[in-house]
Amino acid sequence: MLTPGATIGILGGGQLAQMLALAAATLGLRCHIFAPPGDHPAFAVAAARTEAAYDDAQALAAFAASVDVVTYEFENVPAGTAAILVDRVPVRPRPEALAITQDRWLEKSFIRDLGLPTPAFLPIDGFDMLEEGVATLGRPSVLKTRRMGYDGKGQVLIGPETDLRTAFAAIAAQPAILEAFVPFSREVSVVAARAADGSIAAFDLCENAHKHHILALTRVPAAVAGATAALASAMAGQIAARLDYVGVLAVELFVLETAAGETLLINEIAPRVHNSGHWTIEGADTSQFEQHMRAIAGWPLGSTARRGRIEMENLIGEDVARFARILGEPGAHLHLYGKGEARPGRKMGHVTRIFDD
Amino acid sequence: MLTPGATIGILGGGQLAQMLALAAATLGLRCHIFAPPGDHPAFAVAAARTEAAYDDAQALAAFAASVDVVTYEFENVPAGTAAILVDRVPVRPRPEALAITQDRWLEKSFIRDLGLPTPAFLPIDGFDMLEEGVATLGRPSVLKTRRMGYDGKGQVLIGPETDLRTAFAAIAAQPAILEAFVPFSREVSVVAARAADGSIAAFDLCENAHKHHILALTRVPAAVAGATAALASAMAGQIAARLDYVGVLAVELFVLETAAGETLLINEIAPRVHNSGHWTIEGADTSQFEQHMRAIAGWPLGSTARRGRIEMENLIGEDVARFARILGEPGAHLHLYGKGEARPGRKMGHVTRIFDD
Numbered sequence: 001m002l003t004p005g006a007t008i009g010i011l012g013g014g015q016l017a018q019m020l021a022l023a024a025a026t027l028g029l030r031c032h033i034f035a036p037p038g039d040h041p042a043f044a045v046a047a048a049r050t051e052a053a054y055d056d057a058q059a060l061a062a063f064a065a066s067v068d069v070v071t072y073e074f075e076n077v078p079a080g081t082a083a084i085l086v087d088r089v090p091v092r093p094r095p096e097a098l099a100i101t102q103d104r105w106l107e108k109s110f111i112r113d114l115g116l117p118t119p120a121f122l123p124i125d126g127f128d129m130l131e132e133g134v135a136t137l138g139r140p141s142v143l144k145t146r147r148m149g150y151d152g153k154g155q156v157l158i159g160p161e162t163d164l165r166t167a168f169a170a171i172a173a174q175p176a177i178l179e180a181f182v183p184f185s186r187e188v189s190v191v192a193a194r195a196a197d198g199s200i201a202a203f204d205l206c207e208n209a210h211k212h213h214i215l216a217l218t219r220v221p222a223a224v225a226g227a228t229a230a231l232a233s234a235m236a237g238q239i240a241a242r243l244d245y246v247g248v249l250a251v252e253l254f255v256l257e258t259a260a261g262e263t264l265l266i267n268e269i270a271p272r273v274h275n276s277g278h279w280t281i282e283g284a285d286t287s288q289f290e291q292h293m294r295a296i297a298g299w300p301l302g303s304t305a306r307r308g309r310i311e312m313e314n315l316i317g318e319d320v321a322r323f324a325r326i327l328g329e330p331g332a333h334l335h336l337y338g339k340g341e342a343r344p345g346r347k348m349g350h351v352t353r354i355f356d357d
Numbered sequence: 358m359l360t361p362g363a364t365i366g367i368l369g370g371g372q373l374a375q376m377l378a379l380a381a382a383t384l385g386l387r388c389h390i391f392a393p394p395g396d397h398p399a400f401a402v403a404a405a406r407t408e409a410a411y412d413d414a415q416a417l418a419a420f421a422a423s424v425d426v427v428t429y430e431f432e433n434v435p436a437g438t439a440a441i442l443v444d445r446v447p448v449r450p451r452p453e454a455l456a457i458t459q460d461r462w463l464e465k466s467f468i469r470d471l472g473l474p475t476p477a478f479l480p481i482d483g484f485d486m487l488e489e490g491v492a493t494l495g496r497p498s499v500l501k502t503r504r505m506g507y508d509g510k511g512q513v514l515i516g517p518e519t520d521l522r523t524a525f526a527a528i529a530a531q532p533a534i535l536e537a538f539v540p541f542s543r544e545v546s547v548v549a550a551r552a553a554d555g556s557i558a559a560f561d562l563c564e565n566a567h568k569h570h571i572l573a574l575t576r577v578p579a580a581v582a583g584a585t586a587a588l589a590s591a592m593a594g595q596i597a598a599r600l601d602y603v604g605v606l607a608v609e610l611f612v613l614e615t616a617a618g619e620t621l622l623i624n625e626i627a628p629r630v631h632n633s634g635h636w637t638i639e640g641a642d643t644s645q646f647e648q649h650m651r652a653i654a655g656w657p658l659g660s661t662a663r664r665g666r667i668e669m670e671n672l673i674g675e676d677v678a679r680f681a682r683i684l685g686e687p688g689a690h691l692h693l694y695g696k697g698e699a700r701p702g703r704k705m706g707h708v709t710r711i712f713d714d
Contacts, residue, residue, distance in 0.1 A: 004693045006440070022379055025402045028680075028693025028706065044404035045382045133686060207574025285688045294684065303687040322363060323385075327651065330660040331642045336361045349385065 001198075003299035004028035008293065009067030011054070011081070013040025015337040016073035016273050019281070021045045023289035029297065034063050041338045042073075043044070054081045064088035071296050073248060075101045075271050076148055076155075087169055092196075092296040094246040097271040100243070103146050104118035104177050104268070111266050114242055116235050118266045119254070120180040127168050134158060140181040145174045150341070155213070157181075157278055158243060182265055184254035188222045193248045193291040193301050200237045201291070201301045203284055205229040207278040208252075214345060217318035218276045218312040219285065224255055228262040239269060248292040250274030274328035279312040279352050280304075282333045308354040320348035329353075358553075358655035359425055361385035364404070365450060365650065366424030368411070371399025372640070372694040372704060373430035373630050373707075376638070378402045386654065398695045399430075407687050411438045421445035428604060429652050432458045432461035432628050433575075449553075449653040450604040454628040457600070461534050461625075467695040468623050471599055473592050475623045476611070477537040485526055490535035491515060497538040500524055502531045512570075525548040539622055543609035545579045547593035550605045550636035550648040550658050557594045558648070558658045560641055562586040563633040565609075571702060575633045577640065581612055585619040590680070596626060604610045607631030636669040636709050637661075639690045665711040677705035686710075 008024050013035030021031040021042050032048040033040065043049050060081060064070065075098055082095035100106045104121075105144045108113035111118045122133040124143065131226075134141060139162070145154035154174075156167045158173065187210065189246045192202035208215055222229060228252045236251040250270040277288035277314035286302025287292070296302055315322070320342050326334045336349035365381050367374045370392030378388040378399050389405040390397065400406050405423065406486040409416035412691035417438060421427065428446045432455055438453035438632045461478075468475045475494070479490040481500065491498060511531075513524045544567065549559035562581035567570055579586060600606075607627040613620045634645035643651070643659030651658055672679070679701050683691045693706035 005695065005697065016381065022382060025379060026692055027697045030401055030695065045379070045402045047401035121497070122538070129634055152686070184500070248400065249525075254712065287691075299681070300685045307690065320361070321416070324358075327659070328657045331662065333642075335383055338382065338385045338387065340362065 002029070004184070005030070006068040006297065007032055008296070009034060009063055009070040010042065010073060011035075011077050012071065013038070013042040013049075015041050016075060017042035018045055018337060019278075019287075019289045020071070020073065020273065020292060024285060024293050027290065027293055027297075029293060031066050032063065038214050039340065044338060054078050057084055057243070060084045061088065071292070073272055074099075077102075077147065084137035091146050093243070093245045093249070094210070095245045095332075096169075097245055097249070101269045102148075102272045104144055104147050105175075107269060108177060110242075111239070111269075113218075114238060116238065116266055118225075119182045122178045122179050124176040127165070127173070130164055130168055130178065134164060137178055137180045141200060142179045142181055143176055144172060144179060145171050145176050147174070154212075177224045182256065183266070185257045186222065186224065186255040187254055187267070188224065188232060188253050189276040190250060190251045190253070191230050191280070192233065192236040192240060192251070193288075193295050194237075194240040194245045195295050195301045196246050196298045197300075198241070198322050199301060200240055201304045202233040202236055203277060203280055203288065203304045204306045206231055208276050212345065214316060214347075215275045215314055216316070217314070218310075219280055220279055220306065220310040220312075222255075223348065225262055228255065229265065232264055235264070235266060235281055243271075245269075245271070247295045248273045248277070250276060252276075268271075275314065275347070275350075276311055276312075277333070278350050279310045281335070282352050283307060283310040283354055309357050311353045312345055313351050313353070315345055315349040315351065317342050317344040318350065323349070326351050359386070360389070363425040363654065364389055364423065365653070365686070366391060366420055366427040367399065367403075367430060368392070368427065368434050369430035370395070370399040370406075371430055372398050372696075374399035375402055375694060376635075376644075376646045376692075377430065377630065377649060378458050380644060381579070381650050384647065384650055384654075385563070386650060389420065389424050391417070411435050414441055414533060417441045418445065422538065426653050427547070428649070429455075430629055434459075438575045450600070450606070450628055454600045454602055454606075455621050458626045458628045459499055459505075462503050462532075464626055465534065465536075467599075468596070468626075471595060473595065473623055474621060479535045481533040481535050484522070484530070487521055487525055487533075487535065489682060491521060494535055494537045494608065499538055500528060501536060502528050502533050504531070510570075532562070535641075539613065541612045541622075542614045543577045543579065544624070544650040545581065545589060545610050545612055546575075546631065546633040547589050547608045547610070548605060548631055548637070549590065550591040550652050551594075551597040551601050551602045552652050552658045553599070553655045554659060557597055558645065558661045559590040559593055560634060560637055560645065560661045561663045562589055562635070565633050567654075569702065570707055571673060571704075572632045572671055573673070574671070575636055575667075577636055577663065577667040577669075579612075582619055585621065586614065589621055592623060593619070596624060602628070604628075604652045605634070605645050607628045609631060609633075614708045632704070632707075633669075636667045636706050639709050640667040640669075640711055666714050667712070668710045669703055670708050671707040672708065674699050674701045674705065681704070696714055
């Protein structure tokens with residue numbers, strides 16, 4: 001159990017690291033940000049920074065020596081980085097969670113092996129396997145690289161007319177999986193935390209709308225049956241427990257409407273705080289960022305009680321030009337990440353609106 | 358009107374500066390902290406720092422050149438410091454508010470000249486004046502230095518038996534005022550903001566309990582009549598308007614129970630965010646820290662709507678040892694300031710508890 005004044009090391013310097021650092025500061029914890037050279041939002045709110053490549057062993061060793069625990073804001077931390085750190089300092093969540101979630105094949109297999117529902121999937125290690133896979137799963141189906149996919153990157157929809165050679169070339173013939181297309185009615189996510197003592201607390205189920213594969217809007221509570229929400233939460237808890245996870249994680253799921261009612265399929269696991277949990281800053285007793293800090297510090301989890309009905313809107317690219325109008329909107333909570341250029345598709349900030357339940 | 362990415366200069370590096378910096382970061386603003394050499398809480402959450410004395414003209418000029426607006430966390434900014442800055446960069450609130458509020462004589466005279474009620478007071482510029490003053494105002498009365506008093510420092514109660522020579526020596530024979538003793542029933546405060554366009558917004562009236570002259574507990578709403586609360590709020594607005602103030606200020610008042618009902622007397626003005634406003638972080642739509650940033654950035658003020666009934670408890674000195682118990686208390690919002698040593702009387706953090714109204 002850390003004491004106030006301890007130093008949290010964070011790999012990554014983006015908005016998730018920034019909001020983690022703000023939560024840490026509120027709890028009397030110091031932050032040391034490790035990120036590649038550049039102008040990162042989290043640098044501006046941290047007590048210390050290391051600007052170095054993620055494979056700089058010397059910089060990683062010095063970083064490890066200067067902090068009490070290491071955490072990260074993204075799942076694509078290289079395995080070698082984690083290995084260097086874990087020998088020197090507690091890394092939370094444990095790197096095994098990274099190894100599984102940064103590879104879609106391992107991730108989906110892990111979910112299936114837990115007995116949890118996921119879309120049908122097959123490994124694709126060459127063009128022949130893609131042809132066979134499409135014959136098995138049918139069209140439409142979705143080809144996804146095993147590694148480094150996010151916000152829709154590294155994905156190709158295989159429709160009725162899609163040429164398979166073109167599709168395979170589009171992902172540069174990388175190791176991949178093929179997934180059955182899921183005609184879902186809603187996308188939802190569970191943001192949950194597991195403490196060092198094994199206790200688990202989930203925030204209320206979020207309903208997510210994407211634009212161009214990037215999260216645009218999160219609504220809480222999700223418009224699903226109470227039993228569906230409880231089941232999603234239980235699944236997230238099962239995943240966290242099996243991973244011996246410490247910290248906040250997010251589980252994204254599809255909701256299908258079937259004759260028997262709502263059915264859930266797990267889409268993916270994010271071993272970190274998550275964009276769909278940003279509403280917790282003002283909308284829950286404890287924010288996901290504070291919750292993550294509590295967990296990795298070995299402290300008890302906070303209450304996840306929600307207040308009101310919530311909408312969190314991402315400000316993407318030029319959306320940020322609306323900041324003055326949002327400031328004038330009574331009760332709207334504006335968050336800007338301090339990024340310079342408002343490039344298309346770049347997450348510049350978000351706004352949370354709370355309505356009476 | 359500043360745009361996101363602008364830099365806020367803050368004089369002072371304590372917990373108020375820290376919480377201002379956290380609010381600034383959330384709005385996409387950068388902070389540059391100017392404070393004397395030392396380990397200041399705000400340094401750990403700011404993009405830039407200058408460690409220099411407040412009378413270091415060269416450091417002040419460089420600081421002014423690096424920021425878009427300057428503000429401060431405490432009223433005892435030296436006049437010379439303000440003068441150097443104000444020639445180079447907008448200073449908000451304007452230094453005239455400092456000049457008035459850092460001198461009890463000017464402050465009380467300002468309040469009286471506005472036609473607002475304050476305890477009877479007299480200037481004390483020598484021992485003869487003290488003898489005459491006590492003859493006029495009677496015992497008990499309170500001798501207070503004109504300058505540099507806070508948390509009860511620089512004050513002597515003149516009781517029935519107090520030797521006046523001893524009392525005068527206790528404040529080192531400094532220029533002072535003598536105030537009539539006020540048999541108040543409650544101490545309350547208004548935390549309000551005035552925007553650059555002159556609009557004013559006050560948070561709900563706070564009721565404050567002190568221990569050893571240090572704020573121990575703030576309760577919101579204050580247990581006074583609605584008309585009393587409205588009057589206090591209107592007085593704060595009048596003060597802010599007359600000062601042509603931009604930013605958050607706090608007005609501390611005494612409530613007296615008289616035959617005619619509740620009467621208000623203004624005790625003092627703090628030209629800054631205030632300890633009795635810390636509850637607004639979780640308890641109001643907009644925190645006092647964000648409100649101050651909005652005002653000095655030339656942005657519209659945010660909603661001051663309150664949720665629930667609120668108690669804010671200061672963690673003073675060894676109180677901070679209770680942090681783990683507070684973390685385990687459902688719905689309690691813990692704030693620690695990242696200060697090292699828990700010296701007696703030192704404000705180490707606070708906790709905010711919200712109850713259904």
